[in-house]
Amino acid sequence: MKENKVLFTIFGATGDLAQRKLYPSLFRLYRTGSLVESFAVIGTARRPWSDETYREIVQETIAYLNPTEEEAQAFSSHFYYQAHDVNDTEHYDKLKDLADTLDAKYTLDGNRLYYLAMSPAFFGTIVSHLESQKMLTSDGYHRVIIEKPFGTDYETAAKLNEEITSVFAENEIYRIDHYLGKEMIQNISAIRFANNIFESMWNNRYIDNVQISIAENLGVEDRGGYYDKSGALKDMVQNHILQVLSLLVMEPPVAFSEQEIRAEKIKALEAVRVYTPEEVKENFIRGQYTAGRLADNQYLGYLEEPGVAEDSKTETFVAGKFTIDNFRWSGVPFYVRTGKRLTEKGTRINVVFKQVPVNLFKAEVGAECEQPALEPNVLTIYIQPTEGFSLSLNGKEVGPSFNMLPTQLAYRNSAEAIENTPEAYEKLLLDALKGDGTNFTHWKEVAQSWRIVDVIRQTWDQSEEGCETYPAGTMGPEAAFELLEKDGFKWIWHPDEWYRERNLL
Template structure:
């Protein structure tokens, strides 16, 4: 088959939640589309003593939401093999290599191997070391390592982890996955910027007043409570997902749309990211933690009531802040960011707020004619599309103005047929395309940025936690952060007309 990819996947953490929810369904969709066919195999490893038959049942169960013939699912799962594995035991890697060699011959995999670390990052360095010392890395085909976040806990731990992995893999073999970079509308940022002169010509501090990035989640921490206790919203969302979106918005046009040229511009703009002083971090960043509340007749518990959470925890479930890029294009333009759990609505979006006209000629006609901000909105999820807010004349007598939203959303059917983020990124890894993965030089800069805020917060315990009710849009301080600069959050589902 023309599009068929040839590789052996070895998934460390094959029994885990990530593998079940994301990896197996994504691999199956690639199988349905012909990218994976006869010449692929998957080895799932974990501590549990499963059989291949039980492993196949687990995979079949993970595909329950996908409409597919039973025989197609059976043919797919036949390519999967399970090995009980202790990642610290060298002998287990010998068994793993023997199985890998056997499958390479059976499926004619050309010694192409993708190693996926879908488990605790505490073992990333250990696994990478053993893959090299036990000769599981091949010399004839390709070796690619896909790493899930969190990549470190701060800059120092991330650097140490990077050095451990780089002792076995080169940088161009490492694919640090950030699933937001696989989302349709995040990838569309480049298209709308560099594919439209009307947009790119205005994409600078002469015309843009501020840019707002919102990653709002309606759910609480749920089953991730234990992880959140050690991470918090800053490490979980701002240091990676939000920083990557901001980078795509701020980078200069690349020479070509290639992984090397895009990566070069991303690294360049991140080097211009202003690293706050401790005093600036206190002023520019707000943290919050959700409290219990009753929403639509249902009581929603507080973060401190969640399982695996300390009843006096000071971990943040909300962050709002200001990022600034100190370069010619963006000097003076704040990038306001916010993310939180248990907010009013699930919504990921970017709002680009343009500067007001230097003079409003309609003010002499009516006191009501305050021009609304022109805003370009990129809707990432749950709906996907674009919006542009402009000012127009009201219908009828007189010359009063009102904001009008020009809106495009992909249909539910079109969005439903779109590749899911992990599906896109797995195919990119199979193709050796690292465009939508994160380079160490990017991570190092975002960790340096986040570390200042984390250190300030560690030195000053919050006295008002929990400080926002479930179902709201976060603490009042997040609104004041913008009000202090004479601005406001464009997206506010708590108001009927957020533009007013």
């Protein structure tokens, strides 16, 4: 395996993201040999830590991966800390001196990767200083990884993009969406393009509707202050859901390469109809959880959560229908839903196929045992917490009668396989090291996503109506179910029914 020579500089090195995701992911890359000796990490933040303190923290963050003491010491010895004020030009001069020293010490060939794990408000300031203080080398590559949210609407995203592209070229910018690093998200393309049974039917002739569900059973926890300024639409729909939708909708790329895949994803998002305010009211609903019970657990309502305004209208749930205006998908609704304090944590995609033209097995009206309608064939892609896929079919029930019995052909990745699967951030960091932007978002994707979402947001902000409500532990407001019912469909995934049947909800 080729060693990756690189100097990481992490802005926001003391934060939760760095400690929960970045340091463990870097350690996994170290353990697998993607990082060996020729790498170094500079951590910067306002806290006055020393190198020793920083290394102790790094070792604590990887303890659950059970490194040997020698392994932990060897890995953390590559980490260096410098207290930093992002607005202070002199601090960048000190960063440059340290970077140049480490480049020579570890023979890094001038390769620099900057990770901005901070508020987007500082992105423009940081990149402009990287340029003005000559921290972008001419010897190797320089790349920047940016966390979401990328702006708060199209206007702010465009301004942010202008600031960053004044310093970095588009192919040097890696806008991270950790969902694109998940194993089964990447498997969507494999399921589609490697199986003629699906790709030949992946169109409006055979598919009735598509459902994307991203459910969280947790509330806002200690993020109430942040979440109250964001909401489910911006937090989940603008990025994760629209990225998943683009992979489902896009045309087959000419080649499985970064350039071709991105081109098709951009075209897919451009085919998503940007609704008028009237269409938003018809096709999208928002909800907010109230106090509820699930099994032995009692939950607070959103308005009682710490950091949330008492009169907040922020949505904790979104359900909606997207329309795709192209030849392949004309007439096929794409339903999406996401929310907090739902029944179960889970992300899954349900592709619902059309029924056979005639049900041969339905008994005549008035017969003693009338055969019920056939269940639709459904391809389900499980993203998390379980990984795999299933296909539901109709078969004959064992016995003398000809009753239909729905059955599933299912595959799940084993617990061992899941445990050994690279974590999303690990995959994405390795992609950035290799210069592969396939699983990151291009500016044109971000821009179109904001155009789609901005109309929804603005319509809600201008409406005098508040959110629909739903008890914590349920799968959302009644309006989310009525959204599909008026089109003659229903949500395929309904984990709340199990609890209702046992009077636990």
